[in-house]
Amino acid sequence: MQTIIFALLALVCLFSAIMVVTRKNPVYSILYLVLTFFCFAGFYVMLGATFLAAIQILVYAGAIMVLFLFVVMMLNLREPEELEGKSSLLQTLGVVAGIGFGLLLLAFLGRTPGAGVPPFQPGEEAFVIGGAKNLGKLLFTEFVLPFEIAGVLLLAAVIGAVALAKKKRV
């Protein structure tokens, strides 16, 4: 059962990820990326990270992708086709380099100690640690300083985004 769900999610995830990087129109890319993020949330649930799955859907599929859509709407793109198509040599080289990089990653995984051992399954405890209760406890005790710094980082990002996108006064 678990295997079937994993296989289905993985297939949908890989398909929509490939669609993200191959579509000409950015709007379709964004919609496929939302699908990819939902698949990621599914994996997180399978791994017991229920809180992070909720955050994934709320923040990534909800907020970030809507931001992307708003930017596409604001920019008022007329013809997305004329952007691509030039310098196919560079594109071919890019694909070759990317696939080489992927093979390198897989080779590293294959040579990691313990790569060939049959998969073991962690106990029931592994499905408890990813809940909101345990993560909240960790965030406000052991990781309270990084938590505050993350807040400052978000404030800086908001100010920076406003400063960048503001129209210059002439």
Add this chain to the structure above:
Amino acid sequence: MMIGLNHYLVLAALLFTIGVVGVLTRRNVLIILMSVELMLNAANLTLIAFSHFLVNAVGMVFVFFSMTVAAAEVGIGLAIVVTIFRNTESLDISKLNLLKH
């Protein structure tokens, strides 16, 4: 067949590779930003898989912070995209060659 750590690692590696190919081949700034998001998520999946199979929640806390940084990055990145579009009237990164001349 049970799904183990290796399956998740291979899947994350494949997704990361798709992201790398996207960054290397596309010239639309928006799609490059989306490929970067894809790579960030693949790394997050690796962290959560390790966290689950080693029964240690610190990896999940790390993913929490990684998502915060990703949100900040997208905010700034899209502001830069808007600025690029305002200056060059297009999203083509090959037109951003001011420093070349």
